[in-house]
Amino acid sequence: MRREQTDVVVIGAGMAGLCAAVTAIEKGADVLVLEKGNRVGGSMLLSHGLIWTFSDKRQLKHEIPDGNEALQELVVDHLPAGHAWLEELGIALEPETSFEWYGQGRAADPRSMTSTLMQQLDEKGGRLRVRTGMQRLLLCDDQVAGVVAFDDEGPLVVEAKSAVLATGGFQGSASLITQYITPHANSLYLRSNPWSAGDGFLAATTAGAAATTHLNCFYGHALAAPPARFSHHEFSNLTQRYGQFAVALNLEGRRFADESEGTGEEALNLAMATQPNATGIYIVDAFIANGAGPNAYPPQIAIDRARNAGGPVLCADTLEELAAKLSDWSVPSGVALASLREYNAAIREGRGSTLFPSRQKNAVPLDTAPFTAVMVRSGITFTCGGLQADLDMNVLRRSLTTSTLALTKADMDELSLTPMANLYAAGCDLGGISTRGYVGGLATALVTGRIAGESAAYNARHNDLK
Numbered sequence: 001m002r003r004e005q006t007d008v009v010v011i012g013a014g015m016a017g018l019c020a021a022v023t024a025i026e027k028g029a030d031v032l033v034l035e036k037g038n039r040v041g042g043s044m045l046l047s048h049g050l051i052w053t054f055s056d057k058r059q060l061k062h063e064i065p066d067g068n069e070a071l072q073e074l075v076v077d078h079l080p081a082g083h084a085w086l087e088e089l090g091i092a093l094e095p096e097t098s099f100e101w102y103g104q105g106r107a108a109d110p111r112s113m114t115s116t117l118m119q120q121l122d123e124k125g126g127r128l129r130v131r132t133g134m135q136r137l138l139l140c141d142d143q144v145a146g147v148v149a150f151d152d153e154g155p156l157v158v159e160a161k162s163a164v165l166a167t168g169g170f171q172g173s174a175s176l177i178t179q180y181i182t183p184h185a186n187s188l189y190l191r192s193n194p195w196s197a198g199d200g201f202l203a204a205t206t207a208g209a210a211a212t213t214h215l216n217c218f219y220g221h222a223l224a225a226p227p228a229r230f231s232h233h234e235f236s237n238l239t240q241r242y243g244q245f246a247v248a249l250n251l252e253g254r255r256f257a258d259e260s261e262g263t264g265e266e267a268l269n270l271a272m273a274t275q276p277n278a279t280g281i282y283i284v285d286a287f288i289a290n291g292a293g294p295n296a297y298p299p300q301i302a303i304d305r306a307r308n309a310g311g312p313v314l315c316a317d318t319l320e321e322l323a324a325k326l327s328d329w330s331v332p333s334g335v336a337l338a339s340l341r342e343y344n345a346a347i348r349e350g351r352g353s354t355l356f357p358s359r360q361k362n363a364v365p366l367d368t369a370p371f372t373a374v375m376v377r378s379g380i381t382f383t384c385g386g387l388q389a390d391l392d393m394n395v396l397r398r399s400l401t402t403s404t405l406a407l408t409k410a411d412m413d414e415l416s417l418t419p420m421a422n423l424y425a426a427g428c429d430l431g432g433i434s435t436r437g438y439v440g441g442l443a444t445a446l447v448t449g450r451i452a453g454e455s456a457a458y459n460a461r462h463n464d465l466k
């Protein structure tokens with residue numbers, strides 16, 4: 001069997017993995033990066049490149065109260081240093097900009113960020129193997145001692161003093177999505193790189209790692225439904241982010257969520273994943289379509305892009321006419337019209353909270369012709385549940401860790417959070433930072449990747465002394 005040795009093996013050459021790898025080299029470790037795909041960059045390369053998070057920790061706590069507060073605060077506290085580090089590496093960052101009303105960040109060109117991180121890895125003496133997927137952890141006396149990977153030539157054993165899992169979550173695995181998120185996994189759009197299929201999560205939990213809560217949560221956005229055709233480079237353009245301003249119906253003609261829940265469209269998109277065919281219909285009037293939507297551009301632009309890509313879009317001058325046309329999509333017109341009328345009546349009377357599901361924010365009736373219906377599908381970008389880790393990104397051992405369920409009462413000596421030796425996780429392989437709400441994927445990967453890299457290098461040095 002082929003064998004390689006290194007201080008630190010990093011699994012995944014996306015945002016978290018490359019940040020971990022470069023940091024570990026800077027801290028003196030010999031580093032080998034394994035990348036399953038035929039290219040580096042993971043979902044980072046497909047992203048907008050805005051490395052943002054919440055401006056204010058209290059606001060973050062308010063909007064996402066069920067996340068791991070300590071890890072969330074770490075992301076907020078360490079982001080400015082992360083930006084500065086990227087600039088020191090030679091990555092051009094735009095000046096600080098606000099993100100919606102609650103966040104701030106700095107944007108990088110995803111291509112040059114990926115190539116500069118790769119160049120740094122190379123110049124600093126790191127090694128990379130592409131088309132090499134980690135299959136399982138290598139255990140020696142039940143301790144992590146590296147990984148077993150596969151490439152075109154077969155198995156490769158990598159013996160390492162530390163291993164960092166940065167495989168980007170489990171959104172690419174239909175079986176894990178069916179198990180944890182929705183029976184409609186086959187209908188979901190994968191709005192990410194195609195390789196993040198839970199390899200880090202499965203390898204670690206098989207070896208005894210603890211998983212977080214929120215395995216049923218993911219971050220993503222709805223995209224124009226089939227027969228729309230688009231490549232992964234058009235994910236952003238075809239994203240229908242204005243859902244929180246629309247009225248969203250399912251294929252049975254009923255509202256299924258408070259469209260306005262959360263800070264963006266992600267909670268609605270998550271609810272849509274559990275609806276028939278993971279499909280919804282966003283209905284807007286001319287006032288909403290031409291108003292200032294998310295990212296300050298009117299929803300009409302996204303609607304036109306959906307139509308131009310071949311996505312199903314209907315228009316009518318009255319809600320009655322629009323509901324009748326919905327029968328072309330096999331949506332019961334009468335049920336749909338009743339849902340829209342009930343919504344309008346409640347909103348006009350200021351009783352959105354009495355609706356079921358309620359409508360707490362963006363409570364505007366559909367009044368202004370023309371009316372538009374856009375058929376959309378839930379898109380999954382990354383899973384929010386994952387491995388449990390401490391603040392050094394050291395993965396916790398399930399058999400020595402207390403339950404993740406809310407403990408009504410526990411004495412201090414009953415609590416236990418014990419790490420697994422030599423195993424670290426970063427980016428979307430970590431769980432509980434984003435939950436139903438979104439903290440910022442690149443910022444999370446940058447901050448946790450750097451910490452995991454530093455911890456892994458320190459651990460490798462410590463291992464040397466044994």
Ligand SMILES: Cc1cc2nc3c(=O)[nH]c(=O)nc-3n(C[C@H](O)[C@H](O)[C@H](O)COP(=O)(O)OP(=O)(O)OC[C@H]3O[C@@H](n4cnc5c(N)ncnc54)[C@H](O)[C@@H]3O)c2cc1C
Nearest residue numbers: 012014016036042043044048134168195199427428441442
């Ligand atoms: C269209 C789009 C727009 C986005 N825009 C933004 C944005 O503007 N701002 C923001 O904050 N976030 C954005 N994101 C999210 C952001 O890209 C991710 O949160 C971030 O890339 C996660 O980093 P990661 O390292 O955990 O995963 P990734 O960057 O996806 O990297 C994971 C890597 O692991 C590899 N891998 C998987 N399994 C294995 C294995 N078994 N062995 C070896 N390698 C493996 C994968 O091939 C991949 O290269 C966007 C995402 C998309 C798709």
